[in-house]
Amino acid sequence: MKIITGKTANWDELAKDCVGFANVRGGIINIGIEDSADVPDANQRIPEDLPARIQKRISELTVNVGVVPEIEKSANGGEYIRLKVLHSSSTIASTTDGKYYYRSSDTTVPLLPDELSRLFTDKPSFVWETRQVKSVPKSDIDTQKLEDFVSSIKKSERVSSFIKAKTTEELLEHYLMSDGDYLTNLGVLWVGKRTVRAKLSYSPVIQFLKYDENGTRINRILWDDYSRNPAELLEAVWTQIPDWKEGVEVSDGLFRKFVPNYEEDVIREILTNALVHRPYTTRGDIFINLYPDRLEICNPGLLPIGVTPQNILHKSVRRNEKLAQIFYDLMLMEREGSGYDKVYEILLSNGKQIPETIMEEDSVKIVIRKRIAKPEIISFLNRVNDEYHLNQKETICLGLIIQQNSLSAVEFSRLLELPDEQKIRSWLGRLQELKIVLSRGQTKGTNYFINPKILQATKFKGSTNLKRIESHRLKELIYQDLLIYPNSAISATQERIGKEIPRIRIFRCLEQMVKDNQVTRKGERKWSRYFITQNSNKKSDQEL
Numbered sequence: 001m002k003i004i005t006g007k008t009a010n011w012d013e014l015a016k017d018c019v020g021f022a023n024v025r026g027g028i029i030n031i032g033i034e035d036s037a038d039v040p041d042a043n044q045r046i047p048e049d050l051p052a053r054i055q056k057r058i059s060e061l062t063v064n065v066g067v068v069p070e071i072e073k074s075a076n077g078g079e080y081i082r083l084k085v086l087h088s089s090s091t092i093a094s095t096t097d098g099k100y101y102y103r104s105s106d107t108t109v110p111l112l113p114d115e116l117s118r119l120f121t122d123k124p125s126f127v128w129e130t131r132q133v134k135s136v137p138k139s140d141i142d143t144q145k146l147e148d149f150v151s152s153i154k155k156s157e158r159v160s161s162f163i164k165a166k167t168t169e170e171l172l173e174h175y176l177m178s179d180g181d182y183l184t185n186l187g188v189l190w191v192g193k194r195t196v197r198a199k200l201s202y203s204p205v206i207q208f209l210k211y212d213e214n215g216t217r218i219n220r221i222l223w224d225d226y227s228r229n230p231a232e233l234l235e236a237v238w239t240q241i242p243d244w245k246e247g248v249e250v251s252d253g254l255f256r257k258f259v260p261n262y263e264e265d266v267i268r269e270i271l272t273n274a275l276v277h278r279p280y281t282t283r284g285d286i287f288i289n290l291y292p293d294r295l296e297i298c299n300p301g302l303l304p305i306g307v308t309p310q311n312i313l314h315k316s317v318r319r320n321e322k323l324a325q326i327f328y329d330l331m332l333m334e335r336e337g338s339g340y341d342k343v344y345e346i347l348l349s350n351g352k353q354i355p356e357t358i359m360e361e362d363s364v365k366i367v368i369r370k371r372i373a374k375p376e377i378i379s380f381l382n383r384v385n386d387e388y389h390l391n392q393k394e395t396i397c398l399g400l401i402i403q404q405n406s407l408s409a410v411e412f413s414r415l416l417e418l419p420d421e422q423k424i425r426s427w428l429g430r431l432q433e434l435k436i437v438l439s440r441g442q443t444k445g446t447n448y449f450i451n452p453k454i455l456q457a458t459k460f461k462g463s464t465n466l467k468r469i470e471s472h473r474l475k476e477l478i479y480q481d482l483l484i485y486p487n488s489a490i491s492a493t494q495e496r497i498g499k500e501i502p503r504i505r506i507f508r509c510l511e512q513m514v515k516d517n518q519v520t521r522k523g524e525r526k527w528s529r530y531f532i533t534q535n536s537n538k539k540s541d542q543e544l
Contacts, residue, residue: 001032001044004054004081012095015061018085019093020101020108022065023119024306024317026087027103032080040078046071054083064091089127092119104306104315111305119305122319125279129186129322132179136188136196138172145229146191152330159329176322185280186322190229198226204275205285206233208241213292224285230275230323231332237271238264243290250351250375257378259350261370262295266343270355270366272333274299276324284363295368303364309357311417313340345392348399351377354415376460377402383458384436394429398450401437402460405467406449408502409441421446445508466498474501475509479532482519486531493530 002008014029021027031054032040051069058067066086073079094100100111102119111119150171154164163174172178177187188196189203197203203226210219223236238244244267247260274286274297284300303309304317318324327333334342344354351374356367372378380402384390390398400415401407407415412424421443428448431437436454440447449467450460469477477497482488485496494506510530513519520533 004031004050004057011057011061015058015065015095016099016101017103017108018058018065018067018083019062019095019099020103021085022062022088022093023100023102023111024087025321026085029083029085030080031083032078039074039076040080042074042076042078044078044080046079046081051081054081061096062093063096064088064093087126090123092116092123102305115305118302121282121302122279122304124281125301125319128280129189129320130176130179130184132182132184133188133196134182135199136183136192137181138178138183140183140193140196141187141191142193149191156329156331158331175326186320186326189280189323190231190326194225194227197229200280202280202283204230204233204278204280206237206288207285208237208288208290210243210290211292230327231330234268234271234275234332237288238267241288248372250372250378259372259378262368263346263350266346266355266368267295268332269334269339269343270297270368272327273339276327276333277304277319279319282362293370295370296365297368298363298365300363302362303359309359312357313344313417341392341396344396345399348396348403349378349381351375351403353403354400373403380455380458380460384454388430388434388436390431391429393427394431397428397431398436401448402450405500406447408448408504409444409446410504411502412448445504447502447505467500467502469498469501471505471509474505475513478506478509478513479518482530482532487522487529488531489526489529 003010003014014031017029021029032044032046048071051071054069055067058065065088068084068086070082070084071079072082092100100116100119101108102111102115103109146168150168153159153171163171166174169178172187172191175186176184177190178184183192183196185200188200205222205224207224208219208221209217212218221240223233228236244260244262244264247258249256249258251257271286271288278286278299279301282301286300287296287298289296289298303312304319307315307317324333333339340355347354347368351372353369353371353373358365358367377399381395381399384398385395396416397412400412404411409421409424412418412427413420416424416427418424418427425432428437432439435451437448438451440449466474466477478493481493481497485492490503490506490510493510494501494503497506510519510521514521514530517533519530522529522531
């Protein structure tokens with residue numbers, strides 16, 4: 001209550017939060033419940049005129065923001081304000097002093113200029129799917145597609161019996177495929193006839209292009225006749241491209257395992273994301289480009305506001321909410337926010353690199369590498385999983401560590417966009433408790449590596465490098481290097497003693513050696529140069 005009453009009232013802060021919610025999907029703000037509590041104070045009572053005052057004040061401080069404040073009573077008898085912020089579906093919300101915000105996770109953050117232009121572009125796409133198409137009456141439904149849709153819904157394990165009991169007409173209304181006597185854009189896209197789907201401004205078209213080692217196109221398959229709805233497009237892409245059946249066999253103990261170049265679940269998940277999250281108000285085809293060493297799936301339009309290539313593993317914003325619901329109910333995609341986790345798990349389990357997300361000027365590109373980084377990783381992960389039954393996050397972490405030999409906390413944060421050590425520990429799960437993964441160091445200097453006993457027990461035959469070298473041995477390497485190459489930068493030392501050793505470890509060792517008067521530093525930051533201190537208290541092997 002302090003935010004809107006008394007000397008500590010901060011209406012500007014509340015207005016900022018309302019703008020942030022309005023620019024995303026709307027939301028609920030509970031006023032009168034402390035952050036550390038789930039319910040208000042049992043004796044708290046809300047003045048009857050407070051909701052009206054809130055509505056008036058927010059309207060004075062914001063533009064294009066609609067709020068509905070109501071007094072609610074908790075189970076303990078205490079009262080609080082439930083402030084519903086409406087979604088500003090077709091306009092951009094702002095404060096009256098011209099500031100723009102959006103809601104990212106649990107934080108209200110300002111919209112940067114380039115993000116503001118993206119939000120202007122995105123706004124029409126958020127309401128596109130439920131907009132009525134008055135030129136397309138329900139009589140233009142493709143009866144076969146409608147029958148297939150209804151049949152699939154009634155067979156789905158994700159749909160409640162209450163929804164399954166609905167009539168065909170009621171199902172169309174439930175999934176917002178129809179509005180009165182007409183189909184919506186979503187209805188046309190999913191159950192409309194080919195002729196009316198072709199009239200949609202930006203109905204999806206998919207192109208498959210294959211290139212040889214010289215960059216010459218050697219195959220092209222095009223799905224551009226608008227005869228398929230999104231689910232049928234997804235199926236056509238998987239069944240009509242022969243290259244998906246190619247792969248290699250790798251040894252797994254006494255057996256051999258076939259590892260496809262591109263796994264079915266990975267292709268389906270990424271292509272589903274392209275179909276579900278693309279802005280249907282933007283022109284452009286979906287391109288599947290197959291090169292000898294990689295696959296690229298390019299989707300028109302940029303990522304939704306709040307989603308970046310760095311946080312795509314954790315952050316999910318539904319641009320086409322109703323279309324996403326249909327895909328989920330028909331079991332064509334994972335639950336919200338878990339699809340990319342699955343892609344990471346599959347690729348790492350097969351010894352491959354994690355996907356690369358690139359946001360270009362007007363499109364998003366996902367790159368998947370074909371090469372198996374280390375075939376022995378597959379057998380290792382299978383054996384560990386068979387014994388310890390790892391969950392998805394644990395498998396992802398273990399796959400990343402075994403590929404890199406070891407990972408620092410900084411590298412973990414970069415690869416998985418984890419903000420702090422606590423988040424890293426939550427992803428590692430039981431790996432440290434079971435002593436599968438060990439660690440050395442503290443905070444950002446923490447280094448995670450596979451327990452050597454586990455490697456021995458699973459007969460892992462990976463290569464050895466200096467990434468896990470102990471600190472006292474690393475200092476000796478650095479000392480010997482500086483004896484031969486005095487006045488060296490950290491980058492030069494790293495190049496000579498081991499590229500795989502994290503630069504931060506070399507830097508910390510050098511700083512400790514400076515404190516111990518073994519090494520002298522000249523210059524600052526990137527201009528720092530190191531050399532052995534004259535009369536150093538450490539003697540080289542040659543001197544001994």
